[in-house]
Amino acid sequence: MQKPEKVFDGVYLVGGQDLTDMRDCCVYLVDGGSELALIDAGLGYSCRSILDNIKKLGFDPSLLKYVIATHGHIDHIGGLSHFQSLGAKIVGHEVELDAISKGLAHLTAASYYRVNYQPVNVDVVLKGEKQDITVGERTLHCLFTPGHTPGGISPYVDLDGCRILFGQDIHGPFNASWGSDIKKWIASMKKLIDLKADILCEGHFGVYKPAAKVRQYIEHYLDQYD
Template identity: 30%
Template structure:
């Protein structure tokens, strides 16, 4: 895993699959997503490298239930006074009470998903994690000057994005992605492709300088323009 500074308060934790992000306030840290199972040790090392203690993590925001985003969550949640946040529609899956729905794959996505699965590293099963706050659209979280929750369903039923309006930062989870060539695209493997498109269009309306994706390199400047361009390229499903 690589630790990359995107701004003085924001660091990108680059994993082979399922990136995470650390936001730093004066009174503690917020972690957005937690990687595959087994990722918590690398996240802890990143926190210490940045001059903090694991107990400084105050918020853990889970953008959706997929294993490459919630895999390290149970361990991170045990580090101290950590509030675990997720949308209420994702709660049954994150808590281990129900299996999450499979994607409604487009024809071109089927071979891509097979290649992704073949390249996934072996990992332990996901340990269910408690949820301290079940989120709804428009909720505001106590970090980053007021982190606004956007319900952006489509990739999963309860996918969320997190927008820091005062900082011009957007965390998209897997609702938006960026290819290896740098193109911003609609996230793939969606349970409801039409709603996923609508969710991308909603995020493209935001005033954003930095966009942080679950897959692909983050954008560190002029993100709004590139999000709008991505939305314009996509026909309605």
């Protein structure tokens, strides 16, 4: 297994297939100084490993204030109940509540992993096109980017002149059974390109930089699916 790594001052990779469990999405930590936030929670079997990685980086897991669910697939939300039990607040978009809070099986895609999902109440329900979440001294801008799923979001944060985008599952896949919509996805990807992010923290394939490679990565999938 690899070690947790710094993406940029204030952003760290603490979970993923090479870090915690091969079934986990990439899980990122945002350090706001007095508070911490996780972007996604993995499948749910490696929450202790994620917490251990936070400790290895020198942070106090008790400062974990939020876990932001980018969308309702099990490999991203399976660990939400564990982190919520430790006091973290769960953040998700209102359009994704049928997956996150109701646990509707066709939306969580849990059957693909042959696991059960434990639904959670969303403490902070995002609405509309963009909503900000304050994490200590940092602000996470949560941009509504439907397409892969009906209520997906793509948070981003500006740190010392560097824009870092958490674009989980830009690559798809797409399935009508869980509400994929290619037309909405194309519009969402164009919104992400317009952000001109310097670093992309992707949901399964790691980190891309500089800005030219971020744009190239998104455009590659636009060309593939458009």
